[in-house]
Amino acid sequence: MNKMTAFLLIAITVVSLTFAATMQCKAQSKSYAGILPFVTSNDRIGFLDQTSGRVYIYDNNISQCLFVGQIQSLGQPIQVISSNPANSVTNQ
Numbered sequence: 003m004n005k006m007t008a009f010l011l012i013a014i015t016v017v018s019l020t021f022a023a024t025m026q027c028k029a030q031s032k033s034y035a036g037i038l039p040f041v042t043s044n045d046r047i048g049f050l051d052q053t054s055g056r057v058y059i060y061d062n063n064i065s066q067c068l069f070v071g072q073i074q075s076l077g078q079p080i081q082v083i084s085s086n087p088a089n090s091v092t093n094q
Contacts, residue, residue, distance in 0.1 A: 056083070 036052040046068065048059040057080060059069040071080035 038050045038052065040048045040050065042048055042059065045062055046059050047062075047064050048057060050057050050073075055073040057069070057071040057073060058067055059071075060067055066086065069085045070083040072083055073080055
C-alpha cells in the first residue's frame with residue numbers, strides 16, 4: 003500500500019469517527035440519551051425515559067401516545083399520568 007492510499011484511509015477513518023461523535027452529541031442535546039425503546043405483548047411501541055422514570059406507550063403506527071405513566075420504584079404499580087380511553091392499551 004502506498005503512502006497516498008494509507009493517508010486517505012486514515013483521513014476517512016478520522017472523518018467517520020468525527021461524524022459519529024457529532025451525531026451522538028446532537029442526540030444528547032435533544033434529550034434522547036437515556037431513552038430505551040421496547041415493544042409490548044400487543045405490538046405497541048413504548049419508550050422508557052431513564053432520567054425521569056416515565057413510560058410512554060404509542061399505538062402501532064407511533065402516531066398517537068396512548069399512555070404515559072410514572073415509575074416510582076421497581077416492583078410497584080406504574081402510576082397513570084394520562085391515558086387515551088378510546089384507544090387504551092388495556093382494551094385490546
